[in-house]
Amino acid sequence: xxxxxxxxxxxxxxxxxxxxxxxxxxxxxxxxxxxxxxxxxxxxxxxxxxxxxxxxxxxxxxxxxxxxxxxxxxxxxxxxxxxxxxxxxxxxxxxxxxxxxxxxxxxxxxxxxxxxxxxxxxxxxxxxxxxxxxxxxxxxxxxxxxxxxxxxxxxxxxxxxxxxxxxxxxxxxxxxxxxxxxxxxxxxxxxxxxxxxxxxxxxxxxxxxxxxxxxxxxxxxxxxxxxxxxxxxxxxxxxxxxxxxxxxxxxxxxxxxxxxxxxxxxxxxxxxxxxxxxxxxxxxxxxxxxxxxxxxxxxxxxxxxxxxxxxxxxxxxxxxxxxxxxxxxxxxxxxxxxxxxxxxxxxxxxxxxxxxxxxxxxxxxxxxxxxxxxxxxxxxxxxxxxxxxxxxxxxxxxxxxxxxxxxxxxx
Numbered sequence: 190x191x192x193x194x195x196x197x198x199x200x201x202x203x204x205x206x207x208x209x210x211x212x213x214x215x216x217x218x219x220x221x222x223x224x225x226x227x228x229x230x231x232x233x234x235x236x237x238x239x240x241x242x243x244x245x246x247x248x249x250x251x252x253x254x255x256x257x258x259x260x261x262x263x264x265x266x267x268x269x270x271x272x273x274x275x276x277x278x279x280x281x282x283x284x285x286x287x288x289x290x291x292x293x294x295x296x297x298x299x300x301x302x303x304x305x306x307x308x309x310x311x312x313x314x315x316x317x318x319x320x321x322x323x324x325x326x327x328x329x330x331x332x333x334x335x336x337x338x339x340x341x342x343x344x345x346x347x348x349x350x351x352x353x354x355x356x357x358x359x360x361x362x363x364x365x366x367x368x369x370x371x372x373x374x375x376x377x378x379x380x381x382x383x384x385x386x387x388x389x390x391x392x393x394x395x396x397x398x399x400x401x402x403x404x405x406x407x408x409x410x411x412x413x414x415x416x417x418x419x420x421x422x423x424x425x426x427x428x429x430x431x432x433x434x435x436x437x438x439x440x441x442x443x444x445x446x447x448x449x450x451x452x453x454x455x456x457x458x459x460x461x462x463x464x465x466x467x468x469x470x471x472x473x474x475x476x477x478x479x480x481x482x483x484x485x486x487x488x489x490x491x492x493x494x495x496x497x498x499x500x501x502x503x504x505x506x507x508x509x510x511x512x513x514x515x516x517x518x519x520x521x522x523x524x525x526x527x528x529x530x531x532x533x534x535x536x537x538x539x540x541x542x543x544x545x546x547x548x549x550x551x552x553x554x555x556x557x558x559x560x561x562x563x564x565x566x567x568x569x570x571x572x573x574x575x576x577x578x579x580x581x582x583x584x585x586x587x588x589x590x591x592x593x594x595x596x597x598x599x600x
Contacts, residue, residue, distance in 0.1 A: 193294075194280065194292050194294070197278060198238075198401065198405065199401050201241075201242065201245070202397050202401035202402075202404045202405070203397075203398075203401070204245065205241075205245070205397060205404055206393075206394040206397040206398050206404075207394075208245075209390040209391070209393050209394035209397070210390070210391065210394045212384075212390050213248075213384075213390075214368065214384045214385075214388060214390060215241070215244055215245045215248055216241060216244050216368070216369055216372045216373075216382065217368065217372045217382040217383055217384045217385075218244075218248035218384075219383075219384075220248065220251065220253065221244060221247055221248055221381060221382070222247075222253055222254070222255045222311065222376075222381065223311060223312070223314070223375075223376060223379050223380055223381040224255050224311070224312060224376055224379060225240060225255060225373070225376040225377065226239075226240050226243035226244060226247070226255050226256075226257060227255055227256055227257070228256070228257060228258070229256035229257060229258040229262075229300050229307070229517070230258060230262050230266075232519070232520075232522070235257070235279070236373075236412060237408055237409065237412045238280065238405060238408050238409075239279045239280060240373070241408055242277050242278070242279060243257060243277055243279075243297075246277045246299075247299070250299070252299045252301050253301075254299060254300050254301050254307075254309045255309075256299070256300045256307070256309065257277070257297040257298065257299055257300070258297060258298055258300060258303075259295060259296065259297050259298075260276070260296065260298065263298065263303065266516075266517050267513075267514050268303050268304070268305060268517065268546075269303065269304040269305075270298050270302055270303060270304070271302055271303065271304055274298060274302040276296035276297055276298045276302075277296065277297055277298075278294050278295070278296050279294070279295055279296070279297060280292050280293075280294060281293045281294075281295060305545070305546045306544070306546075307517060307544065307546065307547050308543065308544045308547065310525055310526070310527075312379045312522070312524050312525060313379065313524060314334075314336065314339070314378060314379045314380050315378045315379050315524065315574070316334050316339070316378070317574070318377070318378050319339055319342075319343075319378040319380070322374065322377075322378070322418055322419065323342055323343075323346065325418075326346055326350075326418055328342065328345070328346045328349075329342070330342070336380055336381075339375070339378070339380055340371075340375060340380065340382070340383060343371045343374045343375055344367070344371045344385060346371075346374075346418070347366075347367040347368075347370040347371040347374065347411075347414060348363075348364070348367040348371075350367070350370065350414045350417075350418070351363045351364070351366040351367040351370065351410070351411075351414065352367075354366065354410060357410070359396075361389050361392040361393065361396065362396060362403065362407065364388065364389060364393075365393050365396075365403075365404075365407045366407045366410045366411045366414065367411075368385060368388055368411075369407060369408060369411035370411040370412075370414040370415050373411065373412070373415045374415055374418065374419075377415070377419060379524075500535065500536070500537040500538065501537075501538070501550065503535050503537075503538075504533075504535050504537065504538035504540060504550050505518050505550075507533040507534075507535055507538075507540055508532070508533060508540045508548045508550070510533070511532045511533050511540070511542075512532065512542065512546075512548060516546055516547065516548055517546060517547045517548075518540075518547075518548050518549075518550060519547070519548075519549055519550070520549070520550050521549050521550065521551050521552075521570070521572040521578070522572065523572050523573065523574045523576070524572070524573070524574050525571070525572060526569055526570065526571040527541055527543050527549050527551075527569070527570050527571075527572075528543065528568075528569045528570075528583060529541050529542045529543040529544075529567070529568075530542055530565060530566065530567050530568075531562055531563065531564055531565065531566050531568060532548065532564065533564060534553075534562065534563075534564055536553075537552065537553055537554065538550050538551060538552060538553060539551045539553055539556075539562050539570075541568070541570060549570075551570050551572070551578060552578070555572075555576055555577055555578050556570075556577075556578040556579070556580060562580060566582065567582065567583040567584075568580050568581060568582055568583060569581045569582075569583055
């Protein structure tokens, strides 16, 4: 690690210690968004120490938007960073040809530091995902879906996992790992973290003052706890999807059934009448056919991926052709609703303008069959968490809201 990186880390640890001495927990500060810091371009979450750098700045500056962007990416999207704005230095670790890890620094800016305003819609809590993480970890799920109940559940789960760390010898440092892990898990499911009133913040500050690396070790261990718990949930979901992939099962069954049955011998099971050469030929033929089928499936998947990439590029071009090169174009996110006019359409995507400088891409193929879209229509598009989309005319949506208001007024 370079001396400059070491100095920046020590300065950051000192800042964290000062906050803790004032009973402020930087990763669970009031006002922080309910989602993790993420890239405004790729929507990828920042993790580990980089997430801590960003959360600390968000709390200090009062940023409510979790999205960050590099100066270069902002320039490529024709988005200007306001003059005089300070970015946050992050770390990128990369293994060189000699096998040694090297760290490279880069700077990002919050989207609230841009000259243009990019609207951000907060996601509702994903209780289904939260329940999945808790169940796979062997923990109970809350009896009612309240934010406080899930905060308690993830706090308890994180404490249980942190207490398994045999190399951490003091309860205060295990509690530090649990606190960081719990806040990260909560943002993973769209719930804002809150400071535990019983957190030993003064003791955490003392430990960090004595040895700044204690904070970095705690952040690392908390990241491992979160990765393990989320991976357990994702592995279960993958197994569920695999069990539901009936098409693949049917293809495999067809290959097996198409091979000649292996002849059976007498009742003594020694197979005296079996032509082993014939059996071997049947088995090898089945293996060859299965291998061919796998190649065909892989080729089809590669073609589908290439076609999807080409379709998305075409949709991006259509958006920029209408709104100009300064527009920020993103994919629709599950669990969100978007309102605005359809400004362009391709064979695969509908492009919706949601603000002066932002557009969203919607896949036409996952929309309900009855959905009617055309350029110029003012609609509300919702991408559900099950992967489907529904479309409503804004006039219909407003009428429904008015009827709802009338019903509530009569009560």
